[in-house]
Amino acid sequence: MRLALREVLLAFRRAPLLGLLGVVTIAFSLFAFGLFGLVALNIQQALRLVEDRVEVRAFLVDGARDADIDELMRGIAKVPEVVEVGYVTPDSALRRARAELEEFRDVMEGAMLPGSVELRLAPGKRDPETVQAISRRLQTYPIVDEVRYGREWVEKLYRIRTVAGIAGSVLGAVFAFVAAIIIGSTIRMAILARAKEIEIMRLVGATNGFVRLPYVLDGLVKGLLGGVLAVGLAWGARQLVARMVLESAFFTPLQIAGGIAVGGALGCLASWLSVGRHLRRVWRDA
Secondary structure, eight states, rough: HHHHHHHHHHHHHOOOOHHHHHHHHHHHHHHHHHHHHHHHHHHHHHHHHHTTOEEEEEETTTTOOOOHHHHHHHHTOOOOOEEEEEEOOOOHHHHHHHHHHHTGGGTTTTOOOOOOEEEEEEETTHHHHHHHHHHHHHHTTTEEEEEEEHHHHHHHHHHHHHHHHHHHHHHHHHHHHHHHHHHHHHHHHHHHHHHHHHHHHHHHTHHHHHHHHHHHHHHHHHHHHHHHHHHHHHHHHHHHHHHHOOOOOOOOOOHHHHHHHHHHHHHHHHHHHHHHHHHHHHHHHH
């Protein structure tokens, strides 16, 4: 291992520009993948914020008794998908309507609005099927006059989230594949620059593992450095967007560490495959 590390340092000293080119190429490949990841992350976060606003509202008949309202709230609170139940009195509903629709304040003077029971659902339990099931359950109570939850809006939101998830997975795989090809080509260039050295090592009896190890470590180091540089570029792009367009989310520390680790893994894999192909050619020519 020590000898392999020394070979990596010597290779970088002999051709620093080639080594730097490899790091920068890997960085920009991962940067392109990271930009896509940032876009997908912010889209998912925006959809999650919109989804958090999904609520079911059951409007009550006039003159509903307090005992019946309490029974409704206790019964619906036992539903696993429901995390919060609240009662809005007719007076509170009127005050809320006046505050939200201030331009119609005069029209609402003296108006009467029905009381309602509002439900908030647990995350991941806001799909159309679950919301419809809870709506049907609410309608079994005699004091419930009407249930509203924005059916069309909920269905469209769920479709958008599903399409975004599928498109994100497919495009993410494509970006990762392209990044792997570019990284592999970069490592391949470095190996071709030392082709004679590999042939000599193999001809004097060096094992495949001994020949491979310095290049695998070289790919690991370049991949890690490229990952760190890619994270820095992605952070700069995020800051620029936040300053000129809108505030956006960034990767968590765990996601950042995972991205850097992916860079190192891709560098190792590309080096392993490239050296293996070159060694097979040496064996054929021998």
